[in-house]
Amino acid sequence: MIETAEQKIVDEVIAARRSIRAFLSKPVEREDIQKILEIAARAPSGTNTQPWKVYVLTGGIKQQLSDEILQAHNNPNNTYKEEYNYYPVQWLSPYLERRRKVGWDLYSLLGLGRENKAGMHAQHGRNYTFFDAPVGLIFTIDRVMQQGSWLDYGMYLQNVMLAAKARGLDTCPQAAFTQYHQIIQKTLNLPDQEMVVCGMSLGYADPSKIENSLVTERDLSMIKFL
Template sequence: MPDSTTSTAGPAAASVLPAGAAGAVEAALHARRSVRAFLPQPVEPALVERLLAAAARAPSGTNMQPWRVHVVTGAARDRLCDALVEAHLAGQGEADPDYAYYPPQFFEPYLSRRRKLGWDLYGLLGIGKGDKERMRQQHGRNFRFFDAPVGMIMTIDRRLEIGSWLDYGMFLQGLATAAVAHGLGTCPQAAFAEHHRTIRRLLPIGEGEVVVCGMALGYPDWNAPENRLVTERVPVADFTTFHTD
């Protein structure tokens, strides 16, 4: 597990939250959701940098800090999105992912959870069972970052092991939670790993880096039906065992 020690000493009080902050942190954690529709309102570059700096406080084994982030906005974002949508519509990428995100065959309880998420989302969007074309179009919206003005492509050095991937997850969680505190929304997007070759053509990402995921960042459009989706979580008792003796 990540080493909680630090190499630079600082004031002890720096790790103590101000009064009342615990509730705000918990509220941000509970409020975070995957946002799939954004307003065109831009996000100030200084705020993006601030969020990344906060997320970078995530723990990592021996302070390795394995995360690498490519932020795309403006014309750079549009060029990337256009190329990715074209590749998606051409059916490219799905057979050549940069890594296996999911198991080759789903099993319970994960299969049921996955199916419920899909049908809950499609139900809000009015996509019926068997409407493969609309499902394909909705999946393709990933590659426009769901219209978010800021897109991020996350990569990691291919030589690193699973421990660094665990650290990366904590970085992503920190980024998503910090965004909520500023009225922003995010959507972590594993779909980008399918199209890593297209991404490499447009961004300076070598074969020595794995495309982990993308992340959309922006101000949520709360009038969009897909943003009414609130996913369920199993109770703590279902995944936790307390040992006292």
């Protein structure tokens, strides 16, 4: 099969997308953010319900949210819990091994050994600064929506990340924010009927940071031709 120019561009953008964990302070133009989110909204959704809602955070409000979550994250008596289970309650193979591998691959790059609990805690806390990205995104969904709408939401999130990558921007989708949905709701004045789905960092990757050299593996054995 002859590869067309369009196929090559799409394939390259998908393959180039990675979760970036260190960003430059270089600002992102509001027009670019607006266009990314407009294009992403072309994602399919059952009966065109479009269940996604996004809050774009920059400047003071982003800093305020980061400060408040970090205060809770660093509190030894932290009791904040996720509102929904992103991960399985019981881990099984091969998912547990994959999770452990990506974690230790990242910590190894950063020089964090298993005994360095404080260092790992601090690195996890960088989620809540949006890894220093100039733009933070918080995604919510109406509580009445069911599992199908969450599938739709995943396609929307992927569109956001690909539209950003096509414009020379990078992202990191972050389920870590779900633990602090109560803080997010209060700080952003979210309506009671909205549930936090995840956060996302958006900006320009810092090429000097070792953590951005991490490339995760993909297992293609799940492909079955029948």
